Amino acid sequence: MYIGLDIGGHKINSVLMKGNKIIRKRRTATKSTSNKKIIIAQIFDCVEHLIKDLDLPCFGLPRGKAGETGKSKIRGIGIGAPGPIDLKRGVVLCPPNVKALAGLPLADLVQKKFKTKVILDNDVNCFGIAEGILGAGKGKQNIIGLTLGTGVGGCLILRGKLFYGRDGSASEIGHMVIKKDGWKCSCGNKGCLETYVSARGIIRIAKEIGCRGAIPTEIMRLAKKDNKKALKVYQITGEYLGIGLANLVNILNPDIIIIGGGIANAGELLFNPARKVMRKNILSPLAKNTRIVRAKLGEDAGAIGAALLIKS
Amino acid sequence: MYIGLDIGGHKINSVLMKGNKIIRKRRTATKSTSNKKIIIAQIFDCVEHLIKDLDLPCFGLPRGKAGETGKSKIRGIGIGAPGPIDLKRGVVLCPPNVKALAGLPLADLVQKKFKTKVILDNDVNCFGIAEGILGAGKGKQNIIGLTLGTGVGGCLILRGKLFYGRDGSASEIGHMVIKKDGWKCSCGNKGCLETYVSARGIIRIAKEIGCRGAIPTEIMRLAKKDNKKALKVYQITGEYLGIGLANLVNILNPDIIIIGGGIANAGELLFNPARKVMRKNILSPLAKNTRIVRAKLGEDAGAIGAALLIKS
Numbered sequence: 001m002y003i004g005l006d007i008g009g010h011k012i013n014s015v016l017m018k019g020n021k022i023i024r025k026r027r028t029a030t031k032s033t034s035n036k037k038i039i040i041a042q043i044f045d046c047v048e049h050l051i052k053d054l055d056l057p058c059f060g061l062p063r064g065k066a067g068e069t070g071k072s073k074i075r076g077i078g079i080g081a082p083g084p085i086d087l088k089r090g091v092v093l094c095p096p097n098v099k100a101l102a103g104l105p106l107a108d109l110v111q112k113k114f115k116t117k118v119i120l121d122n123d124v125n126c127f128g129i130a131e132g133i134l135g136a137g138k139g140k141q142n143i144i145g146l147t148l149g150t151g152v153g154g155c156l157i158l159r160g161k162l163f164y165g166r167d168g169s170a171s172e173i174g175h176m177v178i179k180k181d182g183w184k185c186s187c188g189n190k191g192c193l194e195t196y197v198s199a200r201g202i203i204r205i206a207k208e209i210g211c212r213g214a215i216p217t218e219i220m221r222l223a224k225k226d227n228k229k230a231l232k233v234y235q236i237t238g239e240y241l242g243i244g245l246a247n248l249v250n251i252l253n254p255d256i257i258i259i260g261g262g263i264a265n266a267g268e269l270l271f272n273p274a275r276k277v278m279r280k281n282i283l284s285p286l287a288k289n290t291r292i293v294r295a296k297l298g299e300d301a302g303a304i305g306a307a308l309l310i311k312s
Numbered sequence: 313m314y315i316g317l318d319i320g321g322h323k324i325n326s327v328l329m330k331g332n333k334i335i336r337k338r339r340t341a342t343k344s345t346s347n348k349k350i351i352i353a354q355i356f357d358c359v360e361h362l363i364k365d366l367d368l369p370c371f372g373l374p375r376g377k378a379g380e381t382g383k384s385k386i387r388g389i390g391i392g393a394p395g396p397i398d399l400k401r402g403v404v405l406c407p408p409n410v411k412a413l414a415g416l417p418l419a420d421l422v423q424k425k426f427k428t429k430v431i432l433d434n435d436v437n438c439f440g441i442a443e444g445i446l447g448a449g450k451g452k453q454n455i456i457g458l459t460l461g462t463g464v465g466g467c468l469i470l471r472g473k474l475f476y477g478r479d480g481s482a483s484e485i486g487h488m489v490i491k492k493d494g495w496k497c498s499c500g501n502k503g504c505l506e507t508y509v510s511a512r513g514i515i516r517i518a519k520e521i522g523c524r525g526a527i528p529t530e531i532m533r534l535a536k537k538d539n540k541k542a543l544k545v546y547q548i549t550g551e552y553l554g555i556g557l558a559n560l561v562n563i564l565n566p567d568i569i570i571i572g573g574g575i576a577n578a579g580e581l582l583f584n585p586a587r588k589v590m591r592k593n594i595l596s597p598l599a600k601n602t603r604i605v606r607a608k609l610g611e612d613a614g615a616i617g618a619a620l621l622i623k624s
Contacts, residue, residue: 158470165565166567167596168565170564180555191491191492251485251563253481254477283481283499284479
């Protein structure tokens with residue numbers, strides 16, 4: 001059995017899995033994003049909750065041997081947290097949305113408390129591995145995962161394994177420049193994919209063309225009612241997304257690209273123009289049909305993926 | 313022992329290797345780029361030349377057993393040819409500079425003639441594997457190779473192995489869009505890296521800013537004499553290259569990027585501005601020091617890499 005935690009600025013999702021099946025899950029609001037003690041206590045509490053009474057037969061699990069407790073059946077705890085992360089030391093570095101985690105040796109703390117293997121990774125990698133093994137990318141070897149939210153997160157699964165690069169800083173896909181000298185990005189540079197294809201990007205494009213929606217959900221609602229300017233916002237964002245996808249396909253020729261995150265809820269409004277531009281910009285005729293799909297596992301993906309870090 | 317051939321529009325380079333050592337090599341001008349029979353005969357002739365009299369002790373090789381010929385000591389023949397290539401079938405698809413090879417089942421033809429294993433791959437992958445194993449990338453696991461010539465070729469070595477992607481069409485790095493709505497590229501799209509960072513790109517930039525050099529070697533000569541406009545050409549090209557390099561580092565976080573091809577002969581004229589822009593555009597502090605180096609093996613790299621395809 002494996003435990004997975006997905007720690008975000010709003011919620012902490014946790015799952016207990018046996019093989020590929022979720023046995024228990026729990027979602028709690030993040031009690032504090034700035035107080036270390038509170039968030040650590042909450043993380044411990046989430047784990048305690050999942051492993052409580054695990055020996056009882058009502059969970060369909062084999063009864064523990066004499067002296068064995070629920071805890072001893074757990075092979076490990078995977079944790080997904082906002083990046084960047086020092087993978088080797090198991091330390092969260094400087095997460096902008098959960099400042100309490102900054103510099104925290106989270107893997108060590110959890111390991112000491114529960115005396116089991118702990119693996120810490122960034123939340124987008126957890127999303128990707130869950131979708132890759134159990135979700136939209138099941139059975140595929142080369143997968144690119146993207147999360148479109150406030151920013152753009154990326155994850156690479158190459159030859160069936162998460163790809164980290166030399167320092168664990170691979171898959172910063174959101175900061176690929178697609179328009180030299182374009183709009184300024186939150187990272188300080190110009191023309192990054194994230195500048196156009198994130199909540200921030202959509203809000204800026206809407207403002208630029210005079211669309212009256214002020215936030216993505218509002219613009220999406222307008223677009224679904226055929227409001228021309230709102231449709232135009234998704235057309236423009238979609239074209240930028242298409243360029244980014246084509247670049248990824250030209251460089252990595254993946255089996256599939258899986259897109260999650262709130263912005264992806266716009267669905268075909270966004271994906272239609274993206275696919276058109278992508279197809280045009282992919283060089284190899286063989287790769288033009290690369291599948292672009294929405295994530296399948298919903299909000300649990302991060303926690304499931306965190307648990308799968310232990311399993312794989 | 314392994315044989316490697318590098319078939320280009322101007323030259324056919326061939327090497328005979330034992331382990332990682334070149335035992336014999338040969339460079340011949342390509343006799344025809346349009347006549348299939350002539351080029352096939354020349355390819356066969358190159359191989360014959362390398363394996364002639366292999367049993368003679370003067371080459372420092374162990375004398376063959378009774379009945380054994382030079383040919384029987386050859387473990388295989390690797391061939392590098394201009395892409396795109398159907399790797400599974402061993403067929404060159406539509407090389408713009410050596411039209412005679414188009415649709416040719418080259419691997420099969422050579423295999424039937426010499427009764428040995430034959431592997432066909434594209435010439436940039438051969439360049440990359442040679443530089444990765446014996447050249448500038450020796451000992452590194454994650455390597456990106458770039459050749460800057462008429463166009464921009466790319467090659468990925470990830471976790472120590474060439475990375476092909478789903479259809480063998482990965483590493484089309486030259487067609488990564490870095491400037492949406494930028495200059496038109498030979499592929500028909502706009503703003504590809506190749507449009508700015510190739511011989512064609514340099515010529516166009518020179519024209520645009522009124523530099524009197526008409527071809528890259530001339531512009532390079534002027535720049536080395538401190539001609540301001542020629543220096544400006546390399547400054548501009550270098551900045552585009554820097555964006556491309558940063559994108560690759562943000563996506564793949566390699567150990568090293570190795571750059572070859574005629575345009576790379578400009579050396580620091582090109583690499584200095586490129587490194588500056590690259591560093592600024594890389595997100596992870598850990599990855600900012602990614603090494604950008606020139607290729608080491610010179611003109612033999614392609615043939616050496618082709619031979620290494622058999623060895624590895």
